[in-house]
Amino acid sequence: MKLATIHDGSRDGQLAVVSRDLKTAHMADAIAPTLQAALDDWAFIAPQLDNLYAQLNHGEARRAFEFEPQRCMAPLPRAYQWAEGAAYPHHLELLRRADGAELPDSLREEPLMAWGGGDDFLGPHEDILLAHEEWGIDFGAGLAAIVDDVPMGATPDEAHGRVRLLMLANGIALRNVMPAELAKGGGPLQSRPATGFSPVAVTPDELGEAWRGGKVHLPLRAARNGHLVGQPDAGADMAFNFPQLIAHLCKSRRAGAGSIVGTGPVSNRATAKGKAPPGYACIAEQRSRETVLDGAPATPYLRFGDSIRIEMLDDAGKSVFGAIEQTLRKAP
Amino acid sequence: MKLATIHDGSRDGQLAVVSRDLKTAHMADAIAPTLQAALDDWAFIAPQLDNLYAQLNHGEARRAFEFEPQRCMAPLPRAYQWAEGAAYPHHLELLRRADGAELPDSLREEPLMAWGGGDDFLGPHEDILLAHEEWGIDFGAGLAAIVDDVPMGATPDEAHGRVRLLMLANGIALRNVMPAELAKGGGPLQSRPATGFSPVAVTPDELGEAWRGGKVHLPLRAARNGHLVGQPDAGADMAFNFPQLIAHLCKSRRAGAGSIVGTGPVSNRATAKGKAPPGYACIAEQRSRETVLDGAPATPYLRFGDSIRIEMLDDAGKSVFGAIEQTLRKAP
Numbered sequence: 001m002k003l004a005t006i007h008d009g010s011r012d013g014q015l016a017v018v019s020r021d022l023k024t025a026h027m028a029d030a031i032a033p034t035l036q037a038a039l040d041d042w043a044f045i046a047p048q049l050d051n052l053y054a055q056l057n058h059g060e061a062r063r064a065f066e067f068e069p070q071r072c073m074a075p076l077p078r079a080y081q082w083a084e085g086a087a088y089p090h091h092l093e094l095l096r097r098a099d100g101a102e103l104p105d106s107l108r109e110e111p112l113m114a115w116g117g118g119d120d121f122l123g124p125h126e127d128i129l130l131a132h133e134e135w136g137i138d139f140g141a142g143l144a145a146i147v148d149d150v151p152m153g154a155t156p157d158e159a160h161g162r163v164r165l166l167m168l169a170n171g172i173a174l175r176n177v178m179p180a181e182l183a184k185g186g187g188p189l190q191s192r193p194a195t196g197f198s199p200v201a202v203t204p205d206e207l208g209e210a211w212r213g214g215k216v217h218l219p220l221r222a223a224r225n226g227h228l229v230g231q232p233d234a235g236a237d238m239a240f241n242f243p244q245l246i247a248h249l250c251k252s253r254r255a256g257a258g259s260i261v262g263t264g265p266v267s268n269r270a271t272a273k274g275k276a277p278p279g280y281a282c283i284a285e286q287r288s289r290e291t292v293l294d295g296a297p298a299t300p301y302l303r304f305g306d307s308i309r310i311e312m313l314d315d316a317g318k319s320v321f322g323a324i325e326q327t328l329r330k331a332p
Numbered sequence: 333m334k335l336a337t338i339h340d341g342s343r344d345g346q347l348a349v350v351s352r353d354l355k356t357a358h359m360a361d362a363i364a365p366t367l368q369a370a371l372d373d374w375a376f377i378a379p380q381l382d383n384l385y386a387q388l389n390h391g392e393a394r395r396a397f398e399f400e401p402q403r404c405m406a407p408l409p410r411a412y413q414w415a416e417g418a419a420y421p422h423h424l425e426l427l428r429r430a431d432g433a434e435l436p437d438s439l440r441e442e443p444l445m446a447w448g449g450g451d452d453f454l455g456p457h458e459d460i461l462l463a464h465e466e467w468g469i470d471f472g473a474g475l476a477a478i479v480d481d482v483p484m485g486a487t488p489d490e491a492h493g494r495v496r497l498l499m500l501a502n503g504i505a506l507r508n509v510m511p512a513e514l515a516k517g518g519g520p521l522q523s524r525p526a527t528g529f530s531p532v533a534v535t536p537d538e539l540g541e542a543w544r545g546g547k548v549h550l551p552l553r554a555a556r557n558g559h560l561v562g563q564p565d566a567g568a569d570m571a572f573n574f575p576q577l578i579a580h581l582c583k584s585r586r587a588g589a590g591s592i593v594g595t596g597p598v599s600n601r602a603t604a605k606g607k608a609p610p611g612y613a614c615i616a617e618q619r620s621r622e623t624v625l626d627g628a629p630a631t632p633y634l635r636f637g638d639s640i641r642i643e644m645l646d647d648a649g650k651s652v653f654g655a656i657e658q659t660l661r662k663a664p
Contacts (some may be wrong), residue, residue, distance in 0.1 A: 187519015232409030256451030
């Protein structure tokens with residue numbers, strides 16, 4: 001099923017079920033007021049949401065309305081845990097190569113992962129507000145999973161069955177702020193502003209054959225100001241699948257229902273046979289490639305007024321999650 | 333006022349008001365079901381809680397009951413944002429000195445700060461469950477502030493007025509896991525298991541003159557297996573006060589109501605004139621001191637069965653927050 005959170009002026013919005021074709025929706029307030037409430041009691045709530053989803057898809061839901069992604073908050077407008085792993089080490093490899101550095105083997109054996117702030121997620125059409133272009137503002141098109149309770153020490157196999165929902169993420173990074181932060185040794189903080197998410201979160205079964213091996217085997221399309229900049233396959237070159245990312249997070253702690261685990265920017269190693277060039281799911285990779293090839297980056301980071309569109313289409317060309325469409329604006 | 337969350341089998345518990353002397357409590361469910369609900373609408377809710385607090389302190393609350401810290405969850409059992417800064421750089425300085433390294437100036441100019449997972453906080457009497465003593469399990473006695481909404485780019489002065497509640501924290505660190513994690517460059521993750529908090533959170537006015545300059549000027553007492561190991565003054569040597577920590581967090585993002593900002597282990601540079609030696613608020617400092625003086629650490633990290641007690645007394649010798657009393661147990 002597909003779920004969204006409709007903005008109603010409250011901090012957590014209202015849970016809605018969205019039709020498979022993303023055309024209609026139905027408030028789920030009679031079942032659960034918010035997505036977090038549904039996740040807190042998933043075994044009891046999910047079947048009820050699923051019934052409503054079936055009715056909606058069959059045109060039988062009594063109070064269906066037109067689904068407008070513009071009215072959406074992030075599916076989880078705030079989450080108690082938000083951790084992002086570098087599931088595509090090729091992304092890190094490219095970035096380091098521009099600095100003449102190699103990727104340490106440790107980052108191929110275990111994912112690099114860091115927590116973020118879960119108190120302030122952006123809706124799919126919400127502006128990205130930041131103060132300075134000079135911070136090197138980059139988008140980052142990736143995926144994220146919302147999990148149920150995961151016990152401490154869970155294996156990847158155990159973690160696999162705890163993935164409840166998947167969604168798209170736009171992880172903003174301040175590329176010119178990050179190096180000094182990482183040099184201090186505490187991980188990124190000021191260089192990771194609020195993250196945006198797709199209009200809907202979907203249960204893995206919605207992906208059919210595209211969800212296999214704990215990965216989503218579909219291209220993720222990213223466009224800047226209307227021009228496609230990348231369509232890397234999210235299944236290819238994913239060195240750490242979602243179960244592995246979740247198990248990594250839970251080595252010394254349990255994870256509570258509603259925890260979100262992200263992949264970082266999708267990145268493909270090379271063009272797959274017979275496919276279009278993957279391009280880039282963030283600007284830093286493109287700049288790194290330019291630096292390696294031409295000695296200097298040519299593509300600028302985001303400028304105020306620039307827009308980013310992130311979307312994933314299934315094999316029939318239908319949007320799975322709806323599109324993230326965010327514009328960067330100067331913070332007042 | 334003083335607030336606690338009583339365990340009732342739910343994920344967020346029930347909000348209660350606790351008397352100043354920590355002897356009686358009164359459920360606040362008629363005002364707000366949970367502390368997060370109170371924080372989400374603080375301007376409206378806080379005066380009502382304050383009325384109940386006054387009644388309770390005057391013995392006029394109708395359904396007061398004996399306050400039992402054993403029944404408490406963390407004041408916020410889960411939070412949408414949890415960031416810990418190194419407010420006492422002397423702590424880092426000591427740790428690095430044992431490795432023969434100097435503290436970089438950047439860590440004196442700006443706090444080292446990292447996010448944690450806010451989905452799983454431990455109550456004041458909840459066992460610390462971990463799998464391996466070999467991880468180098470350390471406690472960390474510090475303070476934490478719960479804030480109201482803070483706008484992006486807030487100055488320390490602006491952040492000062494957004495501190496709603498203060499509490500004690502026991503930040504567990506896996507000292508033998510951390511070095512490899514930090515070397516990878518993403519900050520600590522597996523080395524930071526669930527954090528414990530004091531029975532009650534208190535509004536800053538409860539501290540009277542001890543709350544000044546954005547700091548809590550009282551000694552924080554830490555004991556291991558009943559033996560006092562430290563009583564450093566939380567006001568002395570705090571290089572970054574709470575307003576500065578919060579402003580650091582909010583440079584490129586806003587913080588939502590209920591975000592928690594911690595200080596890391598309290599650490600004093602030297603014995604203040606006429607005061608008892610400060611000792612240690614974590615084991616790593618003691619081991620570092622031993623390494624510098626004797627060439628090797630003598631004090632072991634926590635062993636299964638070890639207990640930790642963390643408490644702060646006011647100038648009259650009364651407990652301000654109640655005590656954290658946690659025992660380390662082997663995870664099943």
